[in-house]
Amino acid sequence: MKYLAVIGIMVAITLIGGGAANRSTLEKSLEKEIRKDLDQLLQQWEGFKSVQQQDPAERAARYQQLKRAYKTVEGFLAILLNTDELAQLNNSVHWVRRDAIYDARYPEAGALQLIERSLGGPVDTIGIQRIDSLLARTVGALEVGIDHWPKDWLFSLLLDQYRQYFLTLSGFDRLDPTEVISDYRAALRSHIRYLEWFGPEMTDAKAWNQALDQLRDLYAALEGTEFDQLDRAALLRDTLQPVWTSLQQLALQRFGAEIPAWTRTLNWKGASPFAENWLNRQEFLSDMPAGVELKDLEGLGELLFYDPILSGNNKRTCASCHKPQKAFSDGRSTSRGFDFSAGLERNAPSLINSVFNRYYKYDNSLASIQEQILSVVYHPQEFRTSMAEILAKLNxxxxxxxxxxxxxxxAGGIDSNQVVTALTAYNGSLVSFGSPLDHYFRDRDTTLNPKAVAGYNLFMGKAMCGSCHFAPLFSGLQPPFFRRQEYHSHGIHLGVKWADLRDGDPGLEAHPPFAALAQDYRYYYKTPSLRNLAATAPYMHNGLFNDIRETLAYLFDPSRPHAANADFPPGALNLSNDEQEAIAAFLESLNDREVLRAYSEDILLPETDGTLAPAQRKAAGVY
Structure with a gap:
């Protein structure tokens, strides 16, 4: 009886396969192929469950087959399931490194990762139940999703290329990194097979097949490659980016007017994930009013950003804690309060690229930059005022x-929504993709310090930093949809030989994603971007560390205490001093000197009445 649910799903895939009679040959062929691969996934799942009472080696072997079958259809599952459902099926291994008592309760804990963790021990019944439920959900979603063919399936394949490089190859969803390359090859083989179907549909079928030839060569070349030894920088720069560019351009020629709405966080114009226009900034600024010129709004927001008229004492500005020369941070461990005291409990984060955040504050407690702005206005240690007082002065x-x-x-005066909208627009203009690393990946004529290239490979591979700080933003915003904002814990509250690192800040415990699990989110914080680190010291949510190397020394110290809910592998990473230096060189290559020179506090403030004339209020404030 316990297998009837999945057997029913397999029958359902066969029964719903008819589809509309007027579908093209391509659509019918793709539908048949996708159903076949989903059926294979279900069969592998059924086979895995059938060996639960057998020895661990047999269970492990069956699990590897199951994971390969999953990777074959992961790109399609990403549009059949919503973002949260996909994460419940397959997600970061960090959610299963916690105390075993808690793991299965976490909605973020991917069921496949729960299963992988249990291979050497008792059967994880919660993980099994979750997979049964999600596979049933997938079959139902498949029938609905058929109406979107063929463009949705094509763009899902292109997006999955990004997912497999940035997530799978980082070790994101594997407890055992030795299996990562095999997982990637399974996905790559599937991409090649499906993209072949689209060749006859393309305006230039020859160019399409030439790009696929490069993927075929890559698939063959990766056989036997070890996780720690893969040159991820060369793979991206020399093979994947040229292939992605060709496939993307050819797909746009054929389906350019029909780009699916769910893919529009990407511009589909940037040739490289490190291009300035790869992410669609307007999509993240979707609340901007229609008919308003964005450049004008940004200019108005810039004036407000540097004008102390927004604060209760007419001395404090947004730039008091977010200085342009500090990459819009303030260079302090924690920011000064309203009365010039230490005041605030947390380090001021950089605002650069914050437009791409899905949540704000270190505890992810605010859902938009608009909420963040209002929280500053009313906070007694920040602006200590109200929108009514601000509007009275502005008017x-x-x-x-x-x-x-x-x-x-x-006409008729300034309102609060307009003030917040202008500040939001200016914040959204603070974008940085001009670092040496960005130029190296998007410009074939640019070179990069070999030590920084080696550091990139370590960061994205052996050191597993890229499994939390996702490229290309190197933050917790997860590609390729950029809808999930991750948060992690490094266990810095434990102290021990690293002096007394405890600060009493509960992190996400105060604003947990799931209230019933609040205490298990203690000491978790939003994963920040690592771009422009040279200008944003000191580091961590409470400014504990003064430079990059000091921070790395803590993170990679094998004797560092390991918290039960910390997001680091339990064992030592065994990084040598030279490897840590290479990672530091890579992090330094993320500094965008162009953007730091592009902004200035030298702003001419507008006149107000006599009591608040520019002479009585200093641009950027006095803090």
Missing amino acids: TSESYRALFADCFST
Whole structure:
């Protein structure tokens, strides 16, 4: 009886396979192939469950077959399931490194990772139940998803190329990294097979097949490659980016007017994931009012950002904690409070690329930059004021009223939504993809310090940093959809030989994603971007470490205490001093000197009434 649910699913895949009679040959062929691969996944799952009472070696062998079958269809599952459902099926191994008592309770814990962890011990019944449920959900979603063929399936394959490079090859979803290359090859083989079906549909079928030939050569070349030895930089720069560019351009020629809405976090114009226009900034600024010129809004927001008129004492500004020369951080362990005291409990994060965040604050407690702005306005140690007070002051300024009227094409005074919108637009303009690493990947004529290249390979491989700080943002925002914002713990609260690192900040425990599990999110914080680190010291949520090497020394110290819920592998990574130096060189290659020179506090503030004239308020404040 316990297998009837999955057997029923397999029958359902066969029964719902008819589809609409007027589908093209391509659509019918793809539908048949996808159903066949999903059926193979279900059969592998059934086979894995049948050996649960056998020896661990047999269970492990069956699991490897199951995981390969999953990788074959992962790109399609990503559009058949919603983002959270996919994560419940397959997710970061960090969610299963915790105390075994808690693991299975976490919705974030991917069921496949729960199963992998249990291979040498008792059967994980919760993981099995979760997979049964999600596979049933997949079959139902497949019938609905058929109407989106063929463009959705094609773009899902292109997106899956990004997923497999940035996530799978980082060790993101594997407890045993020795299996990672085999997982990647399984996905790559599937991509090749499916993309072949689209060749006859392309305007230039020859160019399409030439790109696929490169993927075929890559698939063959990766056989026998070890996880720690893979040159991920060369793989991306020399093979994958040229292939992605060709496939993307040819796909856009054929389906350019029909780009699926769910893929629009990407521009589909950037030739490299490290291009300035690869991510679609407008999609992350979707709340901007229609008919308003974004450049005008950004200019108005810039004035407000540096104007102390927003604070209760007319001395504090956004730039008090987010200074342009510090990559919009402030260079302090924790920021000064309203009365010039230490005041705030956390380190001021950089605002650069924060437009791409899905949540704000270190505890992920705010869902938008608009909420973040309002929290600063009312916070007693930040602006200590109200929107009513701010509007009363702004509306005394004829210059400000004219600027707002021009931007929003309205009359009758300034309102709070307009102020927040302008500040949001300026924040959204603070984007940085001009570092040496960015130029190295997107410009074939650019070289990079070999030590930094080696550091990139370590970061994305052996050191497993890239399994939390996801490229190309090197933050917790997960590619390729950029909808999930991750948070992690490094156990810095444990102290021991690293002085007293405890600060009493509970992290996500105060704002847990799941209230019933609040205490298990203690000391978890949003995973920040590592870009522009040279300008944003000190590091960590409470500014514990003053430089990059000091931070790395802590993170890679094999004697460092391992918290039960920390997101580091329990064993030592065995990184040599030279390897740590290479990682430091890579992190330094993420510094964008161009963007640091592009912004200035030298702002001419608009006139207000006599009591708040520019002479009485200093641009960027006095903090």
